Amino acid sequence: MRVLxxxxxxxxxxxxxxxxxxxxxxxxxxxxxVPRAAVKFGTEVEYFKWDPIKEDAPVEAFKNVDSxxxxxxxxxxxxxxSEKVKKEIYDSRIIGTKNLINGMISxxxxxxxxxxxxxxxxxxxxxxxEITEEEALTPNDYLSKVCMDWEKVVHESLPSTIRxxxxxxxxxxGRQGGALSKMEIPxxxxxxxxxxxxxQIMSWIxxxxxxxxxxxxVKKDSFEGIINATAxxxxxxxxxxxxxxxxxxxxxxxxxPSFAAELALGExxxxxxxxxxxxxxxxxKLGYKFQYSTIDNALENIYR
Numbered sequence: 001m002r003v004l005x006x007x008x009x010x011x012x013x014x015x016x017x018x019x020x021x022x023x024x025x026x027x028x029x030x031x032x033x034v035p036r037a038a039v040k041f042g043t044e045v046e047y048f049k050w051d052p053i054k055e056d057a058p059v060e061a062f063k064n065v066d067s068x069x070x071x072x073x074x075x076x077x078x079x080x081x082s083e084k085v086k087k088e089i090y091d092s093r094i095i096g097t098k099n100l101i102n103g104m105i106s107x108x109x110x111x112x113x114x115x116x117x118x119x120x121x122x123x124x125x126x127x128x129x130e131i132t133e134e135e136a137l138t139p140n141d142y143l144s145k146v147c148m149d150w151e152k153v154v155h156e157s158l159p160s161t162i163r164x165x166x167x168x169x170x171x172x173x174g175r176q177g178g179a180l181s182k183m184e185i186p187x188x189x190x191x192x193x194x195x196x197x198x199x200q201i202m203s204w205i206x207x208x209x210x211x212x213x214x215x216x217x218v219k220k221d222s223f224e225g226i227i228n229a230t231a232x233x234x235x236x237x238x239x240x241x242x243x244x245x246x247x248x249x250x251x252x253x254x255x256x257p258s259f260a261a262e263l264a265l266g267e268x269x270x271x272x273x274x275x276x277x278x279x280x281x282x283x284x285k286l287g288y289k290f291q292y293s294t295i296d297n298a299l300e301n302i303y304r
Contacts, residue, residue: 020215030072073089097150170203190250237272
């Protein structure tokens with residue numbers, strides 16, 4: 001079988017490419033920078049140059065492809081949210097997805113499965129209310145609107161003959177990238193602490209579980225529709241802070257007040273100060289067994 005992956009050189013995508021290669025899949029990669037991707041993955045992968053904002057995906061990239069995994073999107077926490085950055089975040093997801101599907105349709109390839117990405121931010125600010133895939137959506141901030149439009153493109157543009165699966169991903173935890181690469185810095189400097197009230201809920205997932213969920217979605221037809229890609233035990237910011245401090249053997253006594261986070265990060269501070277208690281009900285019903293179901297064993301694995 002052959003799978004095509006966008007966003008392959010990113011934190012989640014790089015390990016996913018390796019996972020498919022190890023399991024004897026053929027892999028195509030769509031990328032802006034072919035030489036950089038080739039250095040990362042070597043000659044086992046087929047590369048296709050693509051600017052997702054300016055053009056449809058090249059039709060030759062879809063030849064003999066059975067499944068597509070779409071991970072592409074600008075990092076939401078990479079920069080302070082100016083209007084320019086917010087447009088880049090939005091366009092990378094909405095225009096990029098449209099141009100990917102346009103190229104796929106033009107290719108007339110016999111694609112069986114399209115697996116796309118969204119985020120738990122689609123649920124908006126919900127406090128400590130437990131949220132499953134059946135929850136009604138009431139977008140009430142920038143991120144929820146981005147995710148709503150992102151998913152809408154997939155639902156409206158993708159042919160009905162293709163099985164589609166959309167993962168709503170939580171905060172991804174893992175080595176050498178993702179949220180922890182920034183969150184750990186104050187802790188390692190001995191100035192880590194609770195953010196805001198500390199009561200906001202963090203719906204997280206270990207990167208190994210996330211990659212495995214994508215693999216399961218390619219392999220099993222039962223993975224269809226919306227699926228929450230979060231660990232089964234979300235935690236408060238206070239619990240996460242204590243767990244990270246413990247595994248790093250660092251104090252966690254210096255809180256970051258809400259106003260300080262807002263002053264430092266602007267609108268981006270909502271990522272830290274707001275939360276959702278998202279439950280992966282569908283993944284559990286489908287029989288997926290999480291390797292890392294608690295924050296303690298996830299962080300111990302990452303930092304051991």
